[in-house]
Amino acid sequence: MNLKIAELKKSLDQASRIDEGRLADQIRAIGFKCLRCAQCCKADFGDNTVTVFPSEIRRICEETGFRWEEIVIPTPSKDRDQEGNIHTFEWVLRRNGDCVFLKQGLCEIYDCRPHICRPYPFYLHDGRLMVSECSGTGGEISNEESQKLAALLKERYIAEIKESIALLEKFRGFLPDGVRGICVHDSEGEHWICTKLQI
Numbered sequence: 733m734n735l736k737i738a739e740l741k742k743s744l745d746q747a748s749r750i751d752e753g754r755l756a757d758q759i760r761a762i763g764f765k766c767l768r769c770a771q772c773c774k775a776d777f778g779d780n781t782v783t784v785f786p787s788e789i790r791r792i793c794e795e796t797g798f799r800w801e802e803i804v805i806p807t808p809s810k811d812r813d814q815e816g817n818i819h820t821f822e823w824v825l826r827r828n829g830d831c832v833f834l835k836q837g838l839c840e841i842y843d844c845r846p847h848i849c850r851p852y853p854f855y856l857h858d859g860r861l862m863v864s865e866c867s868g869t870g871g872e873i874s875n876e877e878s879q880k881l882a883a884l885l886k887e888r889y890i891a892e893i894k895e896s897i898a899l900l901e902k903f904r905g906f907l908p909d910g911v912r913g914i915c916v917h918d919s920e921g922e923h924w925i926c927t928k929l930q931i
């Protein structure tokens with residue numbers, strides 16, 4: 733565990749030195765213009781899973797008035813402890829096939845949508861720019877917009893690493909806690925949900 737945390741801290745240091753200008757150049761070379769098709773939010777066009785961290789869930793709840801359980805479920809998992817409780821890591825936005833926030837082709841929580849939705853179709857993996865399938869790639873993008881996406885990507889990447897470090901620092905293993913239900917491990921520790929919810 734300590735080794736993994738040390739590796740993540742090294743990645744965090746490298747992430748803090750990512751050159752946003754270079755990233756913006758790469759984004760501009762690929763090109764992107766959002767076509768407002770909302771395919772990235774729909775089930776019919778691939779994996780529309782949106783992972784969200786506790787701090788984001790609290791922010792969305794504060795800004796929208798939704799309750800925690802109305803917007804997220806524990807990430808689906810097959811991991812069980814010796815008493816049969818489910819253990820999982822992090823949370824995902826609720827879906828009814830499509831994201832629950834997609835209403836008539838528009839994002840109902842657009843101004844406070846999760847961080848991962850903002851720079852779509854771009855994301856960083858091991859510090860490298862990756863692109864998800866999207867009809868908008870190749871479109872014309874301004875310098876300003878590519879800089880904005882680069883900053884968002886770096887910010888999200890750093891947040892992901894910090895989340896993983898905090899999660900591992902609090903992780904005690906898959907221990908039963910005298911509770912029957914689901915345990916979600918995240919940067920805040922363990923969230924036990926006493927329910928028969930199927931995930």
Ligand code: SF4
Pocket residue numbers: 772773782825831832833834838839840841842845846849
């Ligand atoms: S939160 Fe909004 S932008 Fe993100 S997947 Fe849902 S509808 Fe789409």
